[in-house]
Amino acid sequence: xxxxxxxxxxxxxxxxxxxxxxxxxxxxxxxxxxxxxxxxxxxxxxxxxxxxxxxxxxxxxxxxxxxxxxxxxxxxxxxxxxxxxxxxxxxxxxxxxxxxxxxxxxxxxxxxxxxxxxxxxxxxxxxxxxxxxxxxxxxxxxxxxxxxxxxxxxxxxxxxxxxxxxxxxxxxxxxxxxxxxxxxxxxxxxxxxxxxxxxxxxxxxxxxxxxxxxxxxxxxxxxxxxxxxxxxxxxxxxxxxxxxxxxxxxxxxxxxxxxxxxxxxxxxxxxxxxxxxxxxxxxxxxxxxxxxxxxxxxxxxxxxxxxxxxxxxxxxxxxxxxxxxxxxxxxxxxxxxxxxxxxxxxxxxxxxxxxxxxxxxxxxxx
Amino acid sequence: xxxxxxxxxxxxxxxxxxxxxxxxxxxxxxxxxxxxxxxxxxxxxxxxxxxxxxxxxxxxxxxxxxxxxxxxxxxxxxxxxxxxxxxxxxxxxxxxxxxxxxxxxxxxxxxxxxxxxxxxxxxxxxxxxxxxxxxxxxxxxxxxxxxxxxxxxxxxxxxxxxxxxxxxxxxxxxxxxxxxxxxxxxxxxxxxxxxxxxxxxxxxxxxxxxxxxxxxxxxxxxxxxxxxxxxxxxxxxxxxxxxxxxxxxxxxxxxxxxxxxxxxxxxxxxxxxxxxxxxxxxxxxxxxxxxxxxxxxxxxxxxxxxxxxxxxxxxxxxxxxxxxxxxxxxxxxxxxxxxxxxxxxxxxxxxxxxxxxxxxxxxxxx
Numbered sequence: 001x002x003x004x005x006x007x008x009x010x011x012x013x014x015x016x017x018x019x020x021x022x023x024x025x026x027x028x029x030x031x032x033x034x035x036x037x038x039x040x041x042x043x044x045x046x047x048x049x050x051x052x053x054x055x056x057x058x059x060x061x062x063x064x065x066x067x068x069x070x071x072x073x074x075x076x077x078x079x080x081x082x083x084x085x086x087x088x089x090x091x092x093x094x095x096x097x098x099x100x101x102x103x104x105x106x107x108x109x110x111x112x113x114x115x116x117x118x119x120x121x122x123x124x125x126x127x128x129x130x131x132x133x134x135x136x137x138x139x140x141x142x143x144x145x146x147x148x149x150x151x152x153x154x155x156x157x158x159x160x161x162x163x164x165x166x167x168x169x170x171x172x173x174x175x176x177x178x179x180x181x182x183x184x185x186x187x188x189x190x191x192x193x194x195x196x197x198x199x200x201x202x203x204x205x206x207x208x209x210x211x212x213x214x215x216x217x218x219x220x221x222x223x224x225x226x227x228x229x230x231x232x233x234x235x236x237x238x239x240x241x242x243x244x245x246x247x248x249x250x251x252x253x254x255x256x257x258x259x260x261x262x263x264x265x266x267x268x269x270x271x272x273x274x275x276x277x278x279x280x281x282x283x284x285x286x287x288x289x290x291x292x293x294x295x296x297x298x299x300x301x302x303x304x305x306x307x308x309x310x311x312x313x314x315x316x317x318x319x320x321x322x323x324x325x326x327x328x329x330x331x332x333x334x335x336x337x338x339x340x341x342x343x344x345x346x347x348x349x350x351x352x353x354x355x356x357x358x359x360x361x362x363x364x365x366x
Numbered sequence: 367x368x369x370x371x372x373x374x375x376x377x378x379x380x381x382x383x384x385x386x387x388x389x390x391x392x393x394x395x396x397x398x399x400x401x402x403x404x405x406x407x408x409x410x411x412x413x414x415x416x417x418x419x420x421x422x423x424x425x426x427x428x429x430x431x432x433x434x435x436x437x438x439x440x441x442x443x444x445x446x447x448x449x450x451x452x453x454x455x456x457x458x459x460x461x462x463x464x465x466x467x468x469x470x471x472x473x474x475x476x477x478x479x480x481x482x483x484x485x486x487x488x489x490x491x492x493x494x495x496x497x498x499x500x501x502x503x504x505x506x507x508x509x510x511x512x513x514x515x516x517x518x519x520x521x522x523x524x525x526x527x528x529x530x531x532x533x534x535x536x537x538x539x540x541x542x543x544x545x546x547x548x549x550x551x552x553x554x555x556x557x558x559x560x561x562x563x564x565x566x567x568x569x570x571x572x573x574x575x576x577x578x579x580x581x582x583x584x585x586x587x588x589x590x591x592x593x594x595x596x597x598x599x600x601x602x603x604x605x606x607x608x609x610x611x612x613x614x615x616x617x618x619x620x621x622x623x624x625x626x627x628x629x630x631x632x633x634x635x636x637x638x639x640x641x642x643x644x645x646x647x648x649x650x651x652x653x654x655x656x657x658x659x660x661x662x663x664x665x666x667x668x669x670x671x672x673x674x675x676x677x678x679x680x681x682x683x684x685x686x687x688x689x690x691x692x693x694x695x696x697x698x699x700x701x702x703x704x705x706x707x708x709x710x711x712x713x714x715x716x717x718x719x720x721x722x723x724x725x726x727x728x729x730x731x732x
Contacts, residue, residue, distance in 0.1 A: 039664075039724050039726070042664075042724055043664065043724075111567075113567050113568070113569045114569065115569055115570060115571070118662065120726045120727075121726075122662050122663075122664050122724065122725075122726045123662070132569075133566060133567050135567055162563075162566065162567060164563070164567070168563070168564075169567070171564065172561075172563070172564035172565075172567050172568075173567065175556065175557070175560055175564055176557075176564060176565060176567065176568035176569075176571075176572045177568065177569065177571055177572065179553070180553050180571065180572060180575045180576075181571065182611050182636075182637075183549060183553060183575070183608075184575050184640070185636065185637050185639075185640025185641070185644075186604055186607045186608060186611065186636075186640065187545070187546050187549060187604070187640075187643075188639075188640040188641070188643035188644040188647070189607065189636065189639035189640045189642075189643045190541065190600065190603060190604070190607075190643065191541070191542075191643035191644070191646050191647065192639055192642045192643040192646065194541055194643075194646070195538075196646070197528075197530070197534070197538070198534075198537065198538035198541055198542060199538075199542060199646050199647065199648065200499060200528065200648065201477075201479050201499050201501055201528060201530070201535070201538050201539065201542065202479070202538075202542035202543065202647065202648060203479045203480065203481055203498075203542075203543065204481060205481070205542075205543055205546065205547065205577075205578045206542045206543065206546060206647055207647055207648075208574040208575070208577045208578065209546045209549070209550050209574070209575055209577070209578060210546075210640075210643070210644050210647055211571075211574045211575070211644075212571045212574065212575060213637075213640040213641060213643065213644040214641060214644045214645070215637075215641075216641075217634050217637035217638045217640075217641050218634060220637050221630060221633050221634040221637060224615065224633060224637075225615075225618055225630055225633065228615040228616070228618040228619075229615070229616075229618075229619070231615055232612050232615040232616050234556065235608060235611055235612045235615070236612060237556055238552055238553070238556070238608060239605065239608050239609065239612065241552045241555065241556075242549075242552060242601060242604060242605050242608060243605065245548050245552065245601055246598050246601045246602060246605065249590065249591075249594040249595070249597055249598040249601070250594070250595075250598050252591055252594040252595075253594075253595070264587060264591055267587050267590060267591065268583050268584060268587040270548075270551065270552075270555065271548075271551050271579075271581075271583035271586050271587060271590075272583045273551075273554075273555035273558055274550070274551025274552065274553075274554040274555040274576075274579040274583075275551070275554070275579060275580060275581075275582075275583050276555075276558050277553075277554035277555045277556065277557035277558040277560075277576070277579065278551075278554040278557070278576050278577075278579040278580045279580070280557050280558065280560070280562070280565050281554070281557065281565065281568065281572055281573055281576055282565065282566065282568060282573075296484065296488055296489075298405070298408075298409070298488050358405050358408060358488065359488075360405070360486045360487075360488050361486075
């Protein structure tokens, strides 16, 4: 790939442009918002000049609802040999491309699973997609050359390509992103009228669980509408569980201890299901296989302490995948987290005990 | 306060003990779990030795369900002059104290709004409560001397005391912590049986929204059961909103465009309510008044660039409350966030324009 056009210079489009420019691709930028495209150019993401001729690839980083129309336009103008997008919904754009008279042969759908705390070009980073999954949804009409250029785009951006059917992709994001987004919004909405005294006594948990509710309502209305059926199916499942939770909590009013005990057991089982489901969520180190276990160990802040720790657990065929060190300046110790493959955990913990290291179970987040 | 007993050496108890020890208070530690208490002592949180006599304060950092019984025991043994706890539910413990024959006069309920990624003594930090709200719930029977010792505890730990009625506290945490916890668990539970291919294409959003679902199911069953009615009331409200969301999404199937348009508008309004509610959630810098606005500015990575930025916006009576710098090594620029009081935002942005700085609106999280 020598040249590319990026249509839409928000967070995703500008980040793709920065990544491609860094890898030596000549990038042209387009956006209805002239401030955004000027900012992207100022950041070194590419050029606002009109492209000299047909480019190798055009990336449409515009909202899902516009993909069909924008693609048809670009194809009619013959902007590029191959086209892809970055929309978080795939089935509807695929349909709209046909409806808008676009050519599915030179188009491969794409969805990089990456985001940032902030949107807009200023938040863009060339390494935004480093190690992140990037879904490609080739249709039966997609030419192999188009798919291969899509794969080249992903690797130039440092992403991990994942090939999926459009329907499977949309069910996946409904489960892991779209339905949770609506539910986070539902919880946040109940804060709008709440007494500020109540909101004041909140913690990190509320921030985390409502964070995505800060997303742009217009943008998310587009996304959710484009994936409405799959999202509604998940919400139906939530509604069943929510009713059960209410029933179980109300049962604590019962005069019969047996009823209260049963309700408590049901509640704990629901929370345990949530605990097991949470354990499947990929770690921030997205590359880390789930079969690794974290073992937190306290390490005195003394020269060579870490070396002694590794000496304690090494040389016995134990596979230590990764190490994280947490250290708080005000305290005379560090907390080191050893990531050990599940098979070796017992061995490692025994070794730690023998050598007198204070370790603990990977405790649940409370 | 010269001496204190901490019963329960988990994350909260050990952190309180570390904070008090650092401020010169003689701390004694107790826990049924001998490993935990030994770890806490090893971290310098206090002594496992039995207290020599009656201490100034006893802090019960045990699960809500045990507060009543443990307090009655401690009072019968005359362990301390004043007693408080750290449970996240307040009304039920207050009742159980009477039921267990405890003395409400020397007890003031407490709930520090602080947590950490991990539980257990190894995750404890002396500064865990720094700048965080710490609710105290004195009852009509609570002696002033007991309340004052509670206030002294909070200030020794660096917390911000908030006096509340027990019922108001429990409604507040139901809204901001307990109900969201159940809902996060509900979402996470649907991941247990999901295709791993689906979970693989998830991002930070799913991690954030399900994080609290990783909490200990047994501990949370206790908490939720102790606050069952208030939590169920919130879930009832959620259930209404959830049904509306499903209706609105299904309406996109309608053949009538007018119906689809109305449904889209309703969806956007729901998301907007969530957006407004989310805006009320306290910032991580919990001390930061909400009337401050963040203005992200791109700063070239050149010597003196920051100095030039501040020169550009200073000296005109503009109040810059705080500055955050995000910098990614692989890129020739940093992103600086100026926190400006709302009154000055327009001035600051005009100044930035005049001096040629690239800034953007505080964009929503997407």
